[in-house]
Amino acid sequence: MKNCYLTDNPKTTQKIGKSLAGEVFKKPPKKGALVLCLVGELGGGKTTFLQGFARGLKIKEKILSPTFIILKRFEISCFGLQSFYHIDCYRVEKPKEILDLDFKRIISSPKNIIAIEWADRIKEIIPKHAMQIEFKFIDKNKRKILIK
Numbered sequence: 001m002k003n004c005y006l007t008d009n010p011k012t013t014q015k016i017g018k019s020l021a022g023e024v025f026k027k028p029p030k031k032g033a034l035v036l037c038l039v040g041e042l043g044g045g046k047t048t049f050l051q052g053f054a055r056g057l058k059i060k061e062k063i064l065s066p067t068f069i070i071l072k073r074f075e076i077s078c079f080g081l082q083s084f085y086h087i088d089c090y091r092v093e094k095p096k097e098i099l100d101l102d103f104k105r106i107i108s109s110p111k112n113i114i115a116i117e118w119a120d121r122i123k124e125i126i127p128k129h130a131m132q133i134e135f136k137f138i139d140k141n142k143r144k145i146l147i148k
């Protein structure tokens, strides 16, 4: 997967997310869950990207960013996977808030995929093998996406 993209509309950002979903199975982590860390400012396109990513996992429900929900679980019924967890740390002040949601158990299962927006707020508890995706705001409709 190429690691730097320019997008000038939300649909393209969703498509990039969707194609990443198809790629990640080719190189699953040796143990534990696949963890994606999404970083970048508000409006950068993290949630939009995850809408496409979830579509790629055949999840029908729409990924939203409701203000007061930190963690939401979605069922996956293909690829031998069980759950997709969408975590949004925008309002999180300390990693303990996430640990209290059974985070350690969630990241230990290879049947889970976890996407964490604002992951830089809980750096201390992110596993080393996590993928990093950076969103840079260029102008009203342009975003740069870096996948590491």
Ligand code: ADP
Pocket: 007, 008, 009, 010, 011, 013, 040, 041, 042, 043, 044, 045, 046, 047, 048, 049, 065, 117, 135, 140, 141, 142, 143
């Ligand atoms: P974040 O989760 O990073 O805060 P969102 O995905 O919720 O960002 O919001 C991105 C906002 O920017 C949306 O309102 C979307 O319509 C708008 N937008 C404009 N251009 C793009 C683009 N190229 N990619 C993603 N979002 C875009």
Ligand code: MG
Pocket: 046, 047, 048, 065, 088, 117
């Ligand atoms: Mg968001």
